[in-house]
Amino acid sequence: MDMNDLAERFGLAFLAEPWLPQAFLVILGVAALDFGFRLLLRHAERVAGRTETIWDDALIRAMRRPLPILVWVAGLAFAAEIVHKQTGAPIFDFVVPARDVGVIACLAWFLVRLSRNVSDDILARRELAGQAVDRTTVDAVSKLIRASVLITATLVALQTLGFSIAGVLAFGGIGGLAVGFAAKDLLANFFGGLTVYLDRPFVVGEWIRSPDKQIEGTVEYIGWRHTRVRAFNKNPIYVPNALFTTIVVENPSRMSNRRIKETIGIRYQDVGKMAAIVADVKAMLQSHPEIDTGQTLIVNFTSFAESSLNFFLYTFTRTTEWVRYHEVKQDVLLRVAEIIERHGAQIAFPTRTLHIGPPAAEPEKA
Numbered sequence: 001m002d003m004n005d006l007a008e009r010f011g012l013a014f015l016a017e018p019w020l021p022q023a024f025l026v027i028l029g030v031a032a033l034d035f036g037f038r039l040l041l042r043h044a045e046r047v048a049g050r051t052e053t054i055w056d057d058a059l060i061r062a063m064r065r066p067l068p069i070l071v072w073v074a075g076l077a078f079a080a081e082i083v084h085k086q087t088g089a090p091i092f093d094f095v096v097p098a099r100d101v102g103v104i105a106c107l108a109w110f111l112v113r114l115s116r117n118v119s120d121d122i123l124a125r126r127e128l129a130g131q132a133v134d135r136t137t138v139d140a141v142s143k144l145i146r147a148s149v150l151i152t153a154t155l156v157a158l159q160t161l162g163f164s165i166a167g168v169l170a171f172g173g174i175g176g177l178a179v180g181f182a183a184k185d186l187l188a189n190f191f192g193g194l195t196v197y198l199d200r201p202f203v204v205g206e207w208i209r210s211p212d213k214q215i216e217g218t219v220e221y222i223g224w225r226h227t228r229v230r231a232f233n234k235n236p237i238y239v240p241n242a243l244f245t246t247i248v249v250e251n252p253s254r255m256s257n258r259r260i261k262e263t264i265g266i267r268y269q270d271v272g273k274m275a276a277i278v279a280d281v282k283a284m285l286q287s288h289p290e291i292d293t294g295q296t297l298i299v300n301f302t303s304f305a306e307s308s309l310n311f312f313l314y315t316f317t318r319t320t321e322w323v324r325y326h327e328v329k330q331d332v333l334l335r336v337a338e339i340i341e342r343h344g345a346q347i348a349f350p351t352r353t354l355h356i357g358p359p360a361a362e363p364e365k366a
Contacts, residue, residue: 023079030075034068041067054125058117066110073102100160108153115145139204139222140197185242186225192241193224201244206253213247215239257292257316258325260332265308270345274301278311280339285315288335290328292318308348 041064048056077099119142202208202219208229209216217231227244229237266274282299285291295316302312313336317328340347 023082026075026079026082030072030079033075034071037067037071054118054121058114058121061117062110062114066106066113070103070106073099073106077102097161101157104153104157104160108149111149112146115142115149118142143224185240188242188245189225189240192243192245193222193227196222196227196241196244201249202251202253206251209250209252210247211250213243215247255320257295257318258320260313260315260317260329262313262333263302263310264313264336264340265305265310265348266340266345267348268307268309270343271309273343273345274309274311277340277343277345280343281311281313281336284335284339285313285332288332290318290331292316307351 041060045057045060045064048060051057077095080095119138123138196202204219204222207216207218215229215237217229217237219227220230220236221228223241225241227239227241229239231237266277270277278299278301282297285297285299286293291297292315296314297316298312298314300312301309303310313332315332317325319325319328337347
């Protein structure tokens with residue numbers, strides 16, 4: 001009994017078909033090719049890691065997963081073609097379109113991974129080198145590239161499957177109105193995010209606040225739909241991007257100086273010492289190393305208050321750092337208190353003076 005008779009006896013007649021060894025050899029070759037590509041990419045990654053440029057690292061890491069899948073897609077499609085020619089089964093008519101779509105998907109996947117790897121490597125290397133990094137711009141460009149790749153791949157895949165691109169675009173134009181009305185909030189957030197990316201009123205890592213809304217904290221993430229702000233109590237705030245087109249946003253991170261603005265009062269009995277105190281406080285500020293004398297500097301007697309004589313102190317520090325600013329402000333106020341004490345005056349606190357006159361005379365008796 002030969003192998004053909006044995007296969008027919010056990011209901012495995014297809015094993016005797018002449019195309020089976022060919023398909024098996026193709027699959028075996030694909031597996032060997034996949035293994036070889038994986039070894040090659042592993043070696044290439046080690047070599048690229050010793051170079052200074054970021055493009056070779058990003059390119060190899062981007063190919064690491066799409067390339068083996070591309071090999072299997074092409075190999076399995078070739079094996080399926082062999083079976084199709086021998087059997088003529090209608091199901092194999094879909095092999096060529098499926099192969100083309102698989103190739104397009106792998107190429108799109110590769111380009112998306114490449115874009116993400118390049119942006120991550122640029123940010124990582126600049127931060128490691130201590131250089132200024134505009135994370136918002138890098139993220140925006142990377143997201144635009146990925147969106148363009150995905151849209152283009154989808155249109156090419158539809159064309160490959162036999163759909164008319166002109167018809168798809170026409171349908172998109174007609175259906176765009178309905179989609180626009182149905183998803184107006186989503187589109188508003190998208191264009192709000194685009195406005196943030198283009199105008200850049202703030203970037204990731206900056207401190208922002210809005211006097212219109214209860215929004216204040218550090219920007220952690222800027223997406224196409226929302227922006228995540230980490231409040232100072234460490235709670236995340238998710239702000240729809242459309243909101244930024246309708247509210248006022250302050251960006252304290254971009255201030256040039258921080259302001260010290262204080263009103264200080266001394267006692268009424270120290271009125272004769274006011275001029276000397278004001279002059280010494282102004283001289284102290286002008287010589288203070290942390291005060292920016294190129295900005296507005298005001299020290300003047302301003303008002304007769306209910307229980308004090310007030311003078312006004314208005315100046316700017318060189319530092320914009322929050323913690324350092326408070327250290328400088330503390331030093332300035334302590335120096336002001338020392339000047340007042342040195343002149344023999346005292347800082348006033350709320351007091352009232354009660355004047356009691358002589359008792360009224362009693363009326364004479366008739």
